[in-house]
Amino acid sequence: MYDLAILGGSVVSSDSVEVADVLIKAGAIARVLPAEGSRRADRAGIRASREVDARGMLVMPGAIDPHVHFGLRSRGTVTADDFASGTACAAAGGVTTVIDYADHLPGMTLAQSAAIRLAEVRGQAAADYAVHQNFIRLDADFGEQLAQLHAAGVGSVKVFTTYKDVGYMLEGGDLEALLRAAKRHGVLVTVHAEDDAVIVRVRRQLEAAGSVSPADHGKSRPAEAEEQAVREVIRAAEAADAPVYVVHVSTRGAIKAIAEARRRGLAVMCETCPHYLLLDEGRYAGPNARLFIMSPPLRTPADQDGLWRAVTRGVVDTFSTDHCAFTPEQKALGQSCFDTLPGIPGVQTLLPLVYSYGVATGRITASRMVEMMCETPARLFGLSARKGRIAPGLDADICILDTTARRTLSGADLLSQAGYSPYEGMKVGCEVREVYLRGRLVASRGRFFGARGAGEFIRASA
Numbered sequence: 001m002y003d004l005a006i007l008g009g010s011v012v013s014s015d016s017v018e019v020a021d022v023l024i025k026a027g028a029i030a031r032v033l034p035a036e037g038s039r040r041a042d043r044a045g046i047r048a049s050r051e052v053d054a055r056g057m058l059v060m061p062g063a064i065d066p067h068v069h070f071g072l073r074s075r076g077t078v079t080a081d082d083f084a085s086g087t088a089c090a091a092a093g094g095v096t097t098v099i100d101y102a103d104h105l106p107g108m109t110l111a112q113s114a115a116i117r118l119a120e121v122r123g124q125a126a127a128d129y130a131v132h133q134n135f136i137r138l139d140a141d142f143g144e145q146l147a148q149l150h151a152a153g154v155g156s157v158k159v160f161t162t163y164k165d166v167g168y169m170l171e172g173g174d175l176e177a178l179l180r181a182a183k184r185h186g187v188l189v190t191v192h193a194e195d196d197a198v199i200v201r202v203r204r205q206l207e208a209a210g211s212v213s214p215a216d217h218g219k220s221r222p223a224e225a226e227e228q229a230v231r232e233v234i235r236a237a238e239a240a241d242a243p244v245y246v247v248h249v250s251t252r253g254a255i256k257a258i259a260e261a262r263r264r265g266l267a268v269m270c271e272t273c274p275h276y277l278l279l280d281e282g283r284y285a286g287p288n289a290r291l292f293i294m295s296p297p298l299r300t301p302a303d304q305d306g307l308w309r310a311v312t313r314g315v316v317d318t319f320s321t322d323h324c325a326f327t328p329e330q331k332a333l334g335q336s337c338f339d340t341l342p343g344i345p346g347v348q349t350l351l352p353l354v355y356s357y358g359v360a361t362g363r364i365t366a367s368r369m370v371e372m373m374c375e376t377p378a379r380l381f382g383l384s385a386r387k388g389r390i391a392p393g394l395d396a397d398i399c400i401l402d403t404t405a406r407r408t409l410s411g412a413d414l415l416s417q418a419g420y421s422p423y424e425g426m427k428v429g430c431e432v433r434e435v436y437l438r439g440r441l442v443a444s445r446g447r448f449f450g451a452r453g454a455g456e457f458i459r460a461s462a
């Protein structure tokens with residue numbers, strides 16, 4: 001007797017889409033029985049406490065958003081979505097695992113910093129989660145600390161090439177030294193790549209010219225800053241002979257540099273976000289410029305084209321949202337582009353947008369979508385033993401996607417405490433139907449049925 005049977009859907013993996021029944025027991029996938037090739041007798045004997053008819057639907061692994069910020073403290077306030085509401089948004093959007101961040105705390109080792117963050121979110125999460133450990137300084141024993149971090153189940157660190165003013169930036173040869181040590185200890189280095197010197201220089205120019213309104217945000221962090229920083233990151237990775245992962249790539253120049261590096265055989269991986277693919281800098285000219293302030297900023301249509309081409313050619317490894325939600329009231333606390341809280345909500349709209357503008361438009365296949373949203377993030381961040389595929393033994397994290405539905409996105413229908421969506425009014429060609437986390441229904445058609453605290457920390461392994 002199975003707990004749950006999801007019957008007759010088109011089960012998607014990175015190499016196939018086939019009609020199959022998915023049988024679930026005790027939170028894990030027990031069997032996947034293809035409609036073709038499995039004996040009628042096998043299928044006749046199936047009994048489950050609950051059966052779900054998924055005919056005509058895509059049945060995919062729960063998506064992984066490898067870049068979110070829930071309950072992030074910033075400039076005297078905290079994001080509108082804490083871990084509870086953020087993971088509820090995720091679940092409603094078909095995202096069953098999120099990867100958030102742990103601050104690198106003064107006087108603490110990496111593992112101690114991670115433990116403090118994990119203790120803080122435990123009991124809040126409604127989806128499964130992991131963390132990237134921020135890395136802002138090289139302590140004398142940082143190699144040993146990386147080993148401890150890995151042993152504690154955290155498989156990645158994040159560094160910044162900017163935010164020097166708040167002490168986040170790694171200087172000089174520190175990135176290269178970190179890359180060498182991280183490779184030895186099986187830790188993946190992820191990088192926020194914008195060149196600090198360029199950003200500081202442009203800021204001085206804009207301040208001198210009095211061009212510091214929210215409408216100037218795009219200018220304040222130019223494409224050149226990202227492209228230069230990405231080239232420097234590639235240089236460091238090549239020198240260290242180590243893999244590296246660039247977060248939220250937003251420009252044509254940066255993705256071109258990454259494509260070139262990959263052609264030379266370097267392990268330079270990257271993510272981009274729906275907002276860089278679907279929104280452009282024209283938003284800063286509108287009345288709601290603040291609501292579109294995030295770092296890096298929105299770019300030009302030519303950058304969007306370059307990113308989409310890279311997605312189609314397989315140069316982009318994963319999609320993330322950088323979900324970092326603030327209400328319009330919080331956003332309005334800022335007077336200039338420099339003091340407006342940066343970040344937008346997005347985790348609930350990730351899958352609908354990628355499906356509608358990636359798969360339904362023919363830019364990528366459904367299999368490639370599942371590879372980019374499930375299998376690859378699981379592999380890169382050490383979660384593959386439990387996440388990323390619909391296969392026996394893995395967690396029964398499943399999303400049923402109705403690709404016949406047509407909807408218009410509206411912040412009012414979404415669960416984020418931000419209260420708005422940057423994608424307001426955009427059409428999507430699908431609906432996230434049932435979402436299961438380890439065999440339990442956590443969301444259905446935009447409504448959340450999960451439980452705060454039901455999410456588990458997923459240790460990175462391998």
Ligand SMILES: [Zn+2]
Nearest residue numbers: 067068069322
């Ligand atoms: Zn971020």
